[in-house]
Amino acid sequence: QKEVEQDPGPLSVPEGAIVSLNCTYSNSAFQYFMWYRQYSRKGPELLMYTYSSGNKEDGRFTAQVDKSSKYISLFIRDSQPSDSATYLCAMSVDYQLIWGAGTKLIIKP
């Protein structure tokens, strides 16, 4: 069993929909939780970064962490075609990043 599980998709939704992306993890030692967005032929771009359980909002993006359930989510409101990308969750422990597989998201105009 992988330490971080993430559905690779693809996840296809219509423009304007609310998108929910999720990761589950098994290691209670994970301390910080990140979401990266990666466009084709580009490097990962840090979107959200959080430590504690609860919600963190930045514009159309909300990151949610539930440490008791070992579950993190990224919500995208009013999704746009430009949000089409691969979204990777990552978690830090012992100076390393442990990555999910990445979810490919497609926003249909």
Next chain:
Amino acid sequence: DTEVTQTPKHLVMGMTNKKSLKCEQHMGHRAMYWYKQKAKKPPELMFVYSYEKLSINESVPSRFSPECPNSSLLNLHLHALQPEDSALYLCASSQGQGVDQPQHFGDGTRLSIL
């Protein structure tokens, strides 16, 4: 535009060639990283330079060798690579190597081995 700059963007080389990948950051970060990313996979850590100390992923073959000329530059020297080494090579940097320091990535060098 990212604040971590990688050159070249693309590189095609034969298995007997020697080449170098370059990475530069101007954020004053003290930790820099090399990652390898295959298609539809997450990045895999190869090397970390943090406060002038090198940490190596022991699964990385010796045909890859990192060099850190100063705190803002990181090179990856390539020699006698194999076709399976074709991948996107990503450089990242962070303020320090602590678990609370997010990493910022460049756009990578796409490497093809003939």
